[in-house]
Amino acid sequence: MVRLSRATLSRVAAEARPLAEPRATGVVHLGIGAFHRAHQAVYTEQAMAATGDDRWGVCGASQRSTAVAGLLRPQDCLYGVRAGDDVRVIGSVREVLVPGDDLAARLAAPQTAVVTLTITEKGYRRAPRPDGPPTAIGRLVAGLRARAAADAGPLTVVSCDNLPGNGATLAALVTELCEPPLLRWAEQNVTFPASMVDRIVPATTPADLDDMEARLGVRDLGAVVTEPFTQWVIEDDFAGDRPAWDRAGALLVGDVRPYERMKLRLLNGSHSAIAYLSGAEHVSEAVGDAAFAGYLRRLMDEDLSPTLHGLDAFDLAGYKRSLLTRFANPGLRHRVTQIAADGSQKLPQRLLDPARERLAAGHEPRLIALAVAGWMRYVTTARELDDPLADRLTGDPHAGAAATVERLLAIEEIFGPDLRDDRVFRDLVTDGLHRLTADGLAATLRTLDT
Known part of the structure; x- marks a missing residue:
């Protein structure tokens, strides 16, 4: 079995290789499951390809499991997306973190300008369970604290979960966990635009992996399967720079x-x-x-x-x-x-x-x-x-x-x-x-x- 990686990418047909190769990480994503890999990561790669702006590589972070890292790290974070009959290797993800890795440092890095989240509805809770790991919201607040201490500049945090008013919901949870100095800094430097995402992404099956291997010519254990339809509507309320997601088809609006x-x-x-x-x-x-x-x-x-x-x-x-x-x-x-x-x-x-x-x-x-x-x-x-x-x-x-x-x-x-x-x-x-x-x-x- 020849595994997908940068060393074996030449085995993949040219038309199925990544559209862009990021040189830096500008986006941190919390909850790097199949949906993110089939949706926001694809938009980000297409935005880089459309503009030539290659600063927007993605650092993905898992909240509880090492499973996604186990799939993607051996593949240099490359993976394929099959949407109908179209198959392409995506290269926008540069790194996958697991619990225990220094997520706060990535959130505090000056080149990080955007955080996106797909942590599911139950991820929007204030406190961790007594025997559980820190919540995604808690880890985000720890990253904001480190960013404020480093004076690393503004940050946009975009919830991509199926919640009404997801931006306001996230902002309220973050606010509750911020001490007064951090809250004052966040009010001046952080925005929480709402967004709506739409793409059906079923769980990948062993048959899907076999099909992707036949199409790509290499074994891809991180592959995701989705539909041709995709939609992303984002409230146009960014604190600073961002990928040109609108050039990839995202709709920026005043009211999501x-x-x-x-x-x-x-x-x-x-x-x-x-x-x-x-x-x-x-x-x-x-x-x-x-x-x-x-x-x-x-x-x-x-x-x-x-x-x-x-x-x-x-x-x-x-x-x-x-x-x-x-x-x-x-x-x-x-x-x-x-x-x-x-x-x-x-x-x-x-x-x-x-x-x-x-x-x-x-x-x-x-x-x-x-x-x-x-x-x-x-x-x-x-x-x-x-x-x-x-x-x-x-x-x-x-x-x-x-x-x-x-x-x-x-x-x-x-x-x-x-x-x-x-x-x-x-x-x-x-x-x-x-x-x-x-x-x-x-x-x-x-x-x-x-």
Whole structure:
């Protein structure tokens, strides 16, 4: 087996080699998983290629695991991305750090101008678990402290996670951990622009690695597989210099919120509905069922789209059609178990917030409620539950629908007191869970309006 590296890059076809070779590190990324490697790192390389500005190499940092470093370090941090039929080796990543490495020094380096994060929804917590490592937010604040002490200049910190108001959320968490002198420095030198990211990146399989080896001519254990579609919308609020991401197709705007809400609710909300209702192994299989695809269309049209505003110049109908096409792509093999993880952290912004808005407008969000009922059935019947609140979610799978809904709605971190006490929402979810349990999904969809 010949492994991908700079020494073996000549074996790769010229058209599949990196577009740029950075000479310096200008971006530090926290959470260097598959999504970052298929999204922000690609935009960064394309920006360097478009401008010739090669100062924007990426230093990626893992929060808990050494797995990504184990894949990329032997390959000189090179890896391939397959997007549809297009395959290219990406060279924008220059270094991968593991827990224990000096992340603060990289954050304090004068040439570092931007920090990006993909740490997932559950990464946005203040304090570490008693027996756990420092949080990503804590490590970021330690880096800001070192940067302030070094007087290393301004820094832009861009959250790329699926959270509403991700920039403001991150800024608030950082602020809480800053002592007064550091807070004063940060207020003058650090910005936290919001962003919205969109690209479906399923977990890489052994078959994907074999396919990439056949295409590249070398073995690439860090390869990622994604779809051709990609989108990045960033609030134009940078503290200093930045990669020319706009030259690579990113959209710089004054207000990200309309785009963020659209993506969280239409794409991610539909994904959650697929994960908790369909029973399929892959997203494409779920959408291949005409009745279920029809339910997704109605979910987007009737319960989710009415909560979206500020998109008058955007082709919302075309975007929804494109989502169903993307979901139906069998080449992605996007496993629903990957989407189903951490549901307690995802449901509020994906489905519960739009449910609140529909209830406040006097409408019954029946289609959202069915997806929530599906989640309740999932957490009470799953053999293994990947969720930070798993101990509180699991319960008697034979309890009646009303008892299960009563128990789970009482978890205020998820539903808040408003949805817990909303009789309309409670009745809709209870009805949906009863139907799913008694009749199954197909019959429930046939009789949804009765």
